[in-house]
Every structure is written in C-alpha cells, then in structure tokens.
Amino acid sequence: MHEKLKKYLGEISHYLAAVSEKEEILTEIKSHILEKTEQEFGEINEEAIDKVIDTYGCPREVAEKYTEGFEIIAPSFKGHLLRYTGVLFALHFSLTLLSFIFKTSFFVLPFFYIPKIDSFQELFYVPMSFVYDLGLVGLILYFVTQSRKDVRLPWINLKINWLKITKKRQAQSRVIPFILMLLGYAALVWIYLRFNTLFFKTINLQKAESLLTPAASQWYSSALLALLGIGLAGYGIKFLYTSEWVNLLRSGFQLVILGIVINKPIETPFIKFPFLDLPLIANIILTVILVWVAIDFLKSLLILGRKAFFKKPSQKNSSIGR
Amino acid sequence: MTTDITPFETEMNRGFLQVLVLVLLERKMYGYSIVKNLEKKGYLIEENTLYPLLRRLEKKGLIQSQWDVSEKRPRKFYVITKKGQDIRRQLLGIWQRQDEILTHVLEENKNA
Numbered sequence: 001m002h003e004k005l006k007k008y009l010g011e012i013s014h015y016l017a018a019v020s021e022k023e024e025i026l027t028e029i030k031s032h033i034l035e036k037t038e039q040e041f042g043e044i045n046e047e048a049i050d051k052v053i054d055t056y057g058c059p060r061e062v063a064e065k066y067t068e069g070f071e072i073i074a075p076s077f078k079g080h081l082l083r084y085t086g087v088l089f090a091l092h093f094s095l096t097l098l099s100f101i102f103k104t105s106f107f108v109l110p111f112f113y114i115p116k117i118d119s120f121q122e123l124f125y126v127p128m129s130f131v132y133d134l135g136l137v138g139l140i141l142y143f144v145t146q147s148r149k150d151v152r153l154p155w156i157n158l159k160i161n162w163l164k165i166t167k168k169r170q171a172q173s174r175v176i177p178f179i180l181m182l183l184g185y186a187a188l189v190w191i192y193l194r195f196n197t198l199f200f201k202t203i204n205l206q207k208a209e210s211l212l213t214p215a216a217s218q219w220y221s222s223a224l225l226a227l228l229g230i231g232l233a234g235y236g237i238k239f240l241y242t243s244e245w246v247n248l249l250r251s252g253f254q255l256v257i258l259g260i261v262i263n264k265p266i267e268t269p270f271i272k273f274p275f276l277d278l279p280l281i282a283n284i285i286l287t288v289i290l291v292w293v294a295i296d297f298l299k300s301l302l303i304l305g306r307k308a309f310f311k312k313p314s315q316k317n318s319s320i321g322r
Numbered sequence: 323m324t325t326d327i328t329p330f331e332t333e334m335n336r337g338f339l340q341v342l343v344l345v346l347l348e349r350k351m352y353g354y355s356i357v358k359n360l361e362k363k364g365y366l367i368e369e370n371t372l373y374p375l376l377r378r379l380e381k382k383g384l385i386q387s388q389w390d391v392s393e394k395r396p397r398k399f400y401v402i403t404k405k406g407q408d409i410r411r412q413l414l415g416i417w418q419r420q421d422e423i424l425t426h427v428l429e430e431n432k433n434a
C-alpha cells in the first residue's frame with residue numbers, strides 16, 4: 001500500500017480503537033481515496049494521494065464522525081461529574097483530615113479507607129483520593145449513560161453559588177490592604193525577634209511573658225509566621241499573576257505547614273495557666289484554621305476542575321453538508 | 323460585522339442531507355459517485371460526513387450496501403430499502419408541510 005495512505009489509515013484506526021466495524025470503515029475510506037485520486041489526478045501516486053488525504057480531513061476528526069452519539073458519559077450528566085466528585089472528595093478530604101488529626105484510620109466500606117498516615121504521605125494521598133473519587137463517579141455515570149434510561153440525577157440548587165468566580169477586584173483597591181498586611185507582618189516579625197515568641201500571657205509587652213515554653217514558643221511562632229508569610233506572598237503574587245493556581249498553591253503550602261505542626265507536637269508546650277484549659281483551646285483554634293484552609297484549598301481545586309472540564313468547545317471549521 | 327452562518331447551516335443540513343441521500347439512492351450508487359452527483363447539482367458535501375451518514379442509515383435498515391469487486395477497484399454500492407422508501411415518503415411529507423408553513427409565515431410577514 002502507498003506509504004502516506006497507510007500512515008493516514010493507521011492514524012484513523014488508532015482513534016477508532018473502540019469501534020467494532022473499524023476494518024470495514026478503513027476499507028471504505030481507502031477505497032474512496034484511491035477512487036478520487038485516480039478520477040481527479042489520472043494516476044495514483046504519493047503526491048496525488050497526499051492532496052486527496054488533505055481534503056478528507058484530519059484523522060481524529062474523521063474518526064469522531066463515526067463515534068458521534070456513543071458518549072461514555074451523556075452530555076446531560078457531565079455537570080454531575082464534577083458536582084458529585086466535589087461532594088465525594090470533600091467527604092474524603094474531611095475524613096483524611098480527621099484521620100490525620102486523631103492519628104487513626106477511617107473506613108466507610110466499600111468506598112473509603114483512610115489509613116493512618118503522616119504529613120508527607122498525606123501530600124500524595126490527597127491528590128490520589130481525588131482521582132479515585134473522579135473515577136468512581138465517572139464509572140457510575142458511565143453505567144447510567146449506558147442504561148439509556150431517563151434518569152434524573154439529584155442535585156440541590158443552592159441559591160449561593162460557592163464556586164462563583166467573583167469579578168476580579170481592581171489591583172489598586174488591593175494595594176492599601178496589602179501594605180497594611182505587610183506592615184502587620186513586619187511588626188509580628190519584630191515582636192518575634194524581640195521576645196522570641198508571638199504568644200503572650202499578658203498584653204503588656206513591658207512585662208512580656210510567654211504563654212508557651214521556650215521550645216514551643218519558637219516552634220509555634222515560626223509556624224504562625226510561615227502560615228501568614230505564605231498567605232501574604234500569595235496575596236502579593238496576585239498583583240503580577242492572577243490565577244486560581246496561586247490560591248491553590250497558597251492553601252496547599254499552608255496545609256503542609258499545618259500538617260507538620262499537628263504531626264510534631266511538642267511535649268508540655270504550655271506554661272501553667274490558671275482557669276483555662278490551654279491545650280483544648282489551642283486544639284480548637286488549630287482545627288478551625290485547618291478546616292478554613294482546607295475549604296479554601298478545595299474551593300480552588302473545584303474552580304480549577306470546573307474550568308478544565310467545562311472549557312468552551314473550540315469552534316470547528318465546517319463547510320456545507322457537515 | 324457579519325455573522326458566521328456556518329454553524330446554522332451545518333445544523334440545517336443534518337436533516338436535509340439524510341433526506342437527500344435517501345432520494346438519491348433510489349438507484350445504486352457508490353460513495354464517490356454520490357459526492358460527484360451532488361457536486362454537479364451545486365451541493366458540496368464533505369466525504370468524511372457522507373460515509374458515517376451512510377453507515378448510520380444502513381444500521382437503521384433504511385439502505386443496504388454491497389461490495390462490488392468485479393471492477394479494477396472494489397466499490398461499495400448503496401441502495402434504498404423498502405423501509406427506507408417508507409421513511410423517505412414520510413420525511414418528504416414533513417418537509418413539504420414545513421415548507422408550506424414557512425411560505426405562509428413569510429407571506430404573512432410581507433403583508434403585515
């Protein structure tokens with residue numbers, strides 16, 4: 001067979017991998033191309049075949065014409081793919097956080113099994129669980145599509161669109177808050193350098209006394225500065241580059257810091273303090289921060305996912321008779 | 323500013339092409355001859371659209387095909403079936419009614 005035709009048919013064949021009548025289709029196309037070449041160019045040679053192939057269309061487009069109507073997931077369910085994955089992943093992620101905080105494993109068989117893992121393993125486990133959730137939802141929607149039944153998948157239409165991408169604020173209106181935050185951060189750094197802590201027993205700095213033991217002071221103050229520093233850097237980067245990726249990375253790094261803090265607690269971090277159960281209060285504050293950052297992280301992930309899944313289809317070139 | 327009519331035309335052609343092929347295949351024809359026949363009538367059709375359409379019509383039993391290997395080059399000939407003729411008659415009836423409605427509305431608009 002002619003090399004160019006062989007290559008062309010080979011490419012179409014690649015895209016028709018799942019079509020049962022592939023061979024018959026390829027024979028039809030081959031027959032048509034050879035017929036047209038002979039009729040319009042008088043003879044069959046590589047150059048003439050190349051010209052005819054050019055008018056026939058690119059392999060992927062040609063193959064797709066045969067697979068129309070055989071969607072893996074029906075278009076009407078595509079919105080549910082991300083919605084359900086979002087819900088499932090939120091659940092999965094929450095259980096992972098709980099397992100991480102309480103240092104125990106969780107399972108809701110047959111769907112979830114969250115092993116007891118450390119912060120480093122967590123970094124790999126979270127994206128993996130997202131892929132798992134997407135796959136599970138995709139599989140269910142695939143079976144629903146293939147059943148060809150009129151299924152109405154449930155979804156609550158909340159009035160508030162949590163994923164709505166708000167209109168970007170003018171960079172100018174963010175300058176003053178940024179300067180104030182920068183000054184605040186500089187003040188915190190100064191306080192830390194001056195007193196070796198950011199956690200005080202009293203608000204009177206002239207009689208400054210740390211709420212924590214020296215080792216804990218250094219550890220938790222550094223962690224707090226790192227958390228705030230990452231937040232500030234994320235805010236600053238947005239002046240130069242506006243993307244949801246910045247938010248995702250910011251909250252991702254903050255989660256890592258929180259993970260390290262939770263995973264490596266210091267023995268007896270607090271000094272003796274009357275009336276208040278400091279460890280309990282600290283745990284509550286830490287959990288609130290963790291949930292807050294985790295929600296931020298999930299929100300960014302879903303916004304990016306939604307953008308990737310629901311890109312506007314590029315306008316295809318078309319001509320008469322398509 | 324001119325609006326690109328192509329997507330609208332593509333949408334319109336989907337149904338039209340189906341009827342056109344059913345009308346054309348009253349006699350036996352092969353793919354390339356269908357393209358050339360329509361081209362002579364001023365209707366350009368992409369080959370990569372025609373063959374999947376023929377395949378769909380055959381699957382629905384509206385046309386049937388047969389490879390002819392008696393010539394130098396094998397050719398796949400298509401012809402309409404009894405079921406196809408029945409469907410074509412009904413589709414042409416629908417098309418005629420649609421044409422009448424459209425003409426009527428356009429007349430009304432003209433006289434308004």
